[in-house]
Amino acid sequence: MFYREAGQYKTTYAADMAIFPIRQDRWGLALILFVAFVVIPTFGGPFLLNTMMIPFLVLSLAAIGLNLLTGYTGLLSLGTGAFMGVGAYACYKLATWFPQVNILVWIVASGFVSAAVGVLFGLPSLRIKGFYLAVATLAAQFFLQWGFARAPWLVNYNDSGAIEVPRATLFGVPVTGPSATPVTRYLVVLTLVSIMAWLASNIVHGRIGRIWMAVRDMDIAAQLIGIRLLNAKLLAFAVSSFTVGVAGALMVFLWLGAAEPEAFNINLSFEILFIIIIGGLGSIVGAFFGATIMHLMPIALRALPAMIGLPIEAARVEQLTFMITGILIIVVLIAEPHGLARLWQTAKQKLRVWPFPY
Amino acid sequence: MTGASDEILLDVENVSLSFGGVRAITDVSFDIRRGEIRAIIGPNGAGKTSMLNVINGFYHPQEGRITYRGRTRARMKPHEAARQGVARTFQNVALFKGMTTLDNIMTGRSLRMKRGLFWQALRHGPALAEEIEHRRVCEEIIDFLEIEHIRRTPVGALPYGLQKRVELGRALAMEPELLLLDEPMAGMNLEEKEDMSRFIVEAKLQRGMTVALIEHDIGVVMDLSDRVLVLEYGRRIADDVPDVVKADPKVIDAYLGVGH
Ligand SMILES: Nc1ncnc2c1ncn2[C@@H]1O[C@H](COP(=O)(O)OP(=O)(O)O)[C@@H](O)[C@H]1O
Numbered sequence: 001m002f003y004r005e006a007g008q009y010k011t012t013y014a015a016d017m018a019i020f021p022i023r024q025d026r027w028g029l030a031l032i033l034f035v036a037f038v039v040i041p042t043f044g045g046p047f048l049l050n051t052m053m054i055p056f057l058v059l060s061l062a063a064i065g066l067n068l069l070t071g072y073t074g075l076l077s078l079g080t081g082a083f084m085g086v087g088a089y090a091c092y093k094l095a096t097w098f099p100q101v102n103i104l105v106w107i108v109a110s111g112f113v114s115a116a117v118g119v120l121f122g123l124p125s126l127r128i129k130g131f132y133l134a135v136a137t138l139a140a141q142f143f144l145q146w147g148f149a150r151a152p153w154l155v156n157y158n159d160s161g162a163i164e165v166p167r168a169t170l171f172g173v174p175v176t177g178p179s180a181t182p183v184t185r186y187l188v189v190l191t192l193v194s195i196m197a198w199l200a201s202n203i204v205h206g207r208i209g210r211i212w213m214a215v216r217d218m219d220i221a222a223q224l225i226g227i228r229l230l231n232a233k234l235l236a237f238a239v240s241s242f243t244v245g246v247a248g249a250l251m252v253f254l255w256l257g258a259a260e261p262e263a264f265n266i267n268l269s270f271e272i273l274f275i276i277i278i279g280g281l282g283s284i285v286g287a288f289f290g291a292t293i294m295h296l297m298p299i300a301l302r303a304l305p306a307m308i309g310l311p312i313e314a315a316r317v318e319q320l321t322f323m324i325t326g327i328l329i330i331v332v333l334i335a336e337p338h339g340l341a342r343l344w345q346t347a348k349q350k351l352r353v354w355p356f357p358y
Numbered sequence: 359m360t361g362a363s364d365e366i367l368l369d370v371e372n373v374s375l376s377f378g379g380v381r382a383i384t385d386v387s388f389d390i391r392r393g394e395i396r397a398i399i400g401p402n403g404a405g406k407t408s409m410l411n412v413i414n415g416f417y418h419p420q421e422g423r424i425t426y427r428g429r430t431r432a433r434m435k436p437h438e439a440a441r442q443g444v445a446r447t448f449q450n451v452a453l454f455k456g457m458t459t460l461d462n463i464m465t466g467r468s469l470r471m472k473r474g475l476f477w478q479a480l481r482h483g484p485a486l487a488e489e490i491e492h493r494r495v496c497e498e499i500i501d502f503l504e505i506e507h508i509r510r511t512p513v514g515a516l517p518y519g520l521q522k523r524v525e526l527g528r529a530l531a532m533e534p535e536l537l538l539l540d541e542p543m544a545g546m547n548l549e550e551k552e553d554m555s556r557f558i559v560e561a562k563l564q565r566g567m568t569v570a571l572i573e574h575d576i577g578v579v580m581d582l583s584d585r586v587l588v589l590e591y592g593r594r595i596a597d598d599v600p601d602v603v604k605a606d607p608k609v610i611d612a613y614l615g616v617g618h
């Protein structure tokens with residue numbers, strides 16, 4: 001095995017503080033980026049891009065957003081779906097008001113709208129904690145979803161009552177709307193998700209991330225070292241909702257192409273929550289692991305019987321997929337309550353010292 | 359011990375604190391001079407921890423005045439006390455369990471780090487320079503406390519004695535003027551107590567901190583402290599240099615005599 005840090009002495013704090021301090025990790029990351037940016041768009045068909053990769057990336061980004069709030073700051077939210085909706089509707093309004101402005105600007109700007117709404121609903125978090133805060137976010141989920149359905153203004157009084165994504169271009173190439181190719185949409189999503197994952201990872205490894213974790217682990221001691229709880233929590237709500245809102249805008253504009261209020265329902269909130277629980281609370285890479293299990297694995301399971309020639313009906317396959325996914329979630333949680341990210345850490349630690357157990 | 363000045367850093371006057379019907383502190387006055395190690399002793403339930411909680415703003419006394427650095431203060435919140443240079447460790451360790459030793463100690467620097475979300479998100483330029491500068495301070499504290507080997511260990515997995523050390527490290531990282539230590543040596547063996555005593559003395563002598571120390575081990579208290587406040591049932595029963603306190607019959611009755 002060559003997963004070793006032998007000979008890699010860190011002579012500066014900067015090198016020691018790098019997020020990927022081990023050379024093999026950096027190679028691994030470079031390889032993943034190469035596959036994601038070059039191999040997949042070159043060889044991947046519409047099914048891989050539309051049905052697998054784009055949703056995978058969007059869900060991963062939403063999970064990163066929720067993880068900042070729930071995994072890092074310890075504030076459980078059941079309103080992720082609705083906050084994705086806020087991002088999507090905000091993006092739609094902005095893009096139809098000012099169609100001449102680049103769509104990417106509006107996708108990012110919609111994150112700010114979602115952040116503002118997140119802060120508003122985060123205000124009670126100083127007074128209420130744990131279970132009751134989760135109930136408050138659940139109320140936000142239903143309230144916002146109700147609002148989406150009751151305000152035709154949000155969709156510019158469309159007959160369908162749904163967001164209908166307009167055509168927009170980037171350097172003359174269509175990126176949204178029916179004429180945008182899967183490859184283009186995939187590359188735009190991949191770029192945005194990569195950048196935001198990198199920014200989130202930077203934040204959690206610095207002062208702000210430490211403050212969030214301090215609030216999560218022991219809020220009394222956090223106050224004692226000078227942290228203002230309300231500021232720290234509201235900042236977590238803001239950054240988390242920003243990320244979730246951008247994911248929502250991406251979901252509608254670059255994946256679905258149209259969306260009714262139902263698209264942002266409680267099921268979506270739970271899906272994102274499961275992703276971070278399986279992937280690992282308080283881990284950025286865990287969001288990608290969790291999205292693999294929750295989104296990519298069921299697709300693989302569905303394709304499996306046909307590939308090996310088993311004659312099973314589609315409905316039966318669907319049921320089996322649900323069951324297997326459910327069982328896997330439970331197994332993962334029993335085997336490693338800290339999620340796949342922790343399993344991955346442990347495995348890497350073992351590899352480092354292999355073949356000597358200690 | 360030497361090193362104390364005559365300047366009064368903290369003055370507590372006629373403080374009373376009660377919880378519903380329970381009187382935790384009754385009309386206690388004492389002061390802490392800059393640069394001294396001030397011990398607070400007394401049997402369990404005497405109100406020692408409550409007194410520290412009053413000093414750093416967790417509890418608000420019903421009566422009395424507290425003057426810190428020459429300013430008599432109104433109600434103060436714990437995070438404001440931290441901003442004014444008061445740091446604290448807890449009787450039952452209050453660390454950030456999911457974080458590593460290094461991160462716990464770095465969190466103690468939060469107030470001194472100024473770069474906002476924008477630079478933090480980039481983790482380059484000023485934010486990185488700041489992170490390195492504070493990392494250096496924390497590494498120095500880690501060396502001082504001899505906890506290099508557990509730098510990357512989540513503190514929840516550490517034995518109690520080491521957790522107490524990390525908690526002291528986090529308080530030292532704040533570079534406070536006044537360090538409040540609530541039974542920092544409880545449950546430690548002799549060797550660990552000697553280490554901890556050395557750290558406390560050095561915090562005073564080399565880092566110029568003023569220390570308020572709650573401790574049950576009378577030997578340690580007599581060795582370390584400049585003056586000793588003795589509480590019993592929330593009242594002050596003695597307050598003097600160690601040798602005088604040790605000979606006070608009231609103290610012997612209340613505390614030393616019963617074999618703590
Ligand atoms: N938060 C609180 N609520 C109610 N009673 C308290 C609280 N904190 C302390 N007390 C009471 O105040 C008295 C002094 O407690 P404490 O300050 O912890 O004593 P010590 O630290 O000297 O052992 C005890 O009777 C205790 O039960």
Ligand SMILES: [Mg+2]
Binds near residue numbers: 408
């Ligand atoms: Mg106590």
